[in-house]
Amino acid sequence: MDSAAVDRFEAGRxxxxxxxxxxxxxxxxxxDAVQDTFLRWQAADRERIAVPEAWLTRVVTRLCLDRLRSAQARHERAVGDWLPEPLLEGDPMLGPADTFEQRESVSLAVLTLMERLSPVERAAYVLREAFSYPHAEIAGILGITESASQQHVHRARRRIAAARRGGAEVDPASARRVVEEFLAAAVSGRVERLVALLxxxxxxxxxxxxxxxRLLRYGTRxxxxxxxxxxxRPTPAKRRLAGGTPVLHVALVNGSPAVLAVVDDRVVGAVAFxxxxxxxxxxxxxxAAHRLARLDELWRRHEADAPVIGTW
Structure with missing residues (x-):
C-alpha cells in the first residue's frame, strides 16, 4: 500500500x-475495530472506491455491529457486568463535541443507556446524533431503507429521552462545584448533607x-x-488495595465531573457523576484496572490541577 493510501486512512483514523x-x-x-478496518482498506481495490470516507465509515460501523451481535458480547452485556470505559477530557477518541447532542452521545450515562437499544438502533442513533449523517447515508452504511433509518433514530431518541428523565446540559463549572461539595460531605461523613445533594x-x-x-447497583437516596x-471512608485495607495513599482530584470524564483517586500518578479509581x-x-x-487503562495512560501525560483532597 502506497503512502498516499496510508495517509488517507490516517487522516480519518x-x-x-x-x-x-x-x-x-x-x-x-x-x-481493534479501527485496526481491522485498516486491514480491509489495505486489502481493498481502492481504485474502485469512489468515496473513501464513506467506505471506511461503512466498514468500521459494520465491524462494530458484528461485535455487538456476537455471542460473547451478548453474554457479557446481558449478565450486567458491563460498564463503558471512561475517557479523560482531551482524549481524541471522545470525538466531536460542538453540539449538545454530540457531547451527550459520549457521556457515560448515555453510553450505558444505549445498551438497551438494538445494535442497528444504536448505530443509526450515533451516526445521526454524533456525526450528523443524513438518513440517506445512514441507510447506505447500515444496508437498510431511509425510512427504516428514520424509525430507528426516532425510537432510539424516545427511549433514551424517557430514561434520561428530561436531563439537560449542565454548566461544567456548576457541576464541578456540586461534586466538590458532595465529595467534602462524603469524606467528612456528613450523611445528611449527602442525602440532600442527591x-x-x-x-x-x-x-x-x-x-x-457482578456490578453493584444502588437506588434510593x-x-x-x-x-x-x-x-x-479511608481505611488501611483500602490503602493497601490501592497500593498507597491516594490523593483525590476532580476532572472531566466523558464530559462530566468525576473524582479520580490517584496514587503515584496512577489512577486507581474513578467515580463519575x-x-x-x-x-x-x-x-x-x-x-477495575482494565476499565481505567486508557484514562490512566492519558492522565500520566496530563497536567492536572491540584488535588481537592491531598491526604485521604
Missing amino acids: GRLASLAYRLLGSAADAE TDDVTAVSDGAGLAR ERVASYVRAGF EVRDGRVASLCGIA
Whole structure:
C-alpha cells in the first residue's frame, strides 16, 4: 500500500475511533475495530472506491455491529457486568463535541443507556446524533431503507429521552462545584448533607473496587448515600488495595465531573457523576484496572490541577 493510501486512512483514523467508541463503549474494542478496518482498506481495490470516507465509515460501523451481535458480547452485556470505559477530557477518541447532542452521545450515562437499544438502533442513533449523517447515508452504511433509518433514530431518541428523565446540559463549572461539595460531605461523613445533594431518583452503579463478580447497583437516596460514605471512608485495607495513599482530584470524564483517586500518578479509581438541577442524579464507580487503562495512560501525560483532597 502506497503512502498516499496510508495517509488517507490516517487522516480519518480519529473520526473512525470516535465512532467505534460510541458504538462499543470500549476504547480497547474501538481500537481493534479501527485496526481491522485498516486491514480491509489495505486489502481493498481502492481504485474502485469512489468515496473513501464513506467506505471506511461503512466498514468500521459494520465491524462494530458484528461485535455487538456476537455471542460473547451478548453474554457479557446481558449478565450486567458491563460498564463503558471512561475517557479523560482531551482524549481524541471522545470525538466531536460542538453540539449538545454530540457531547451527550459520549457521556457515560448515555453510553450505558444505549445498551438497551438494538445494535442497528444504536448505530443509526450515533451516526445521526454524533456525526450528523443524513438518513440517506445512514441507510447506505447500515444496508437498510431511509425510512427504516428514520424509525430507528426516532425510537432510539424516545427511549433514551424517557430514561434520561428530561436531563439537560449542565454548566461544567456548576457541576464541578456540586461534586466538590458532595465529595467534602462524603469524606467528612456528613450523611445528611449527602442525602440532600442527591435527586429523589438517584442511582449508583459500581464494579466493587474492581473485585465484584457482578456490578453493584444502588437506588434510593439513603442507600446511595450509605454506599458513597462507605466508599469514601479511608481505611488501611483500602490503602493497601490501592497500593498507597491516594490523593483525590476532580476532572472531566466523558464530559462530566468525576473524582479520580490517584496514587503515584496512577489512577486507581474513578467515580463519575451526572448532575441535574444542582444535585447528583447518578454515580458510576470504576476501579477495575482494565476499565481505567486508557484514562490512566492519558492522565500520566496530563497536567492536572491540584488535588481537592491531598491526604485521604
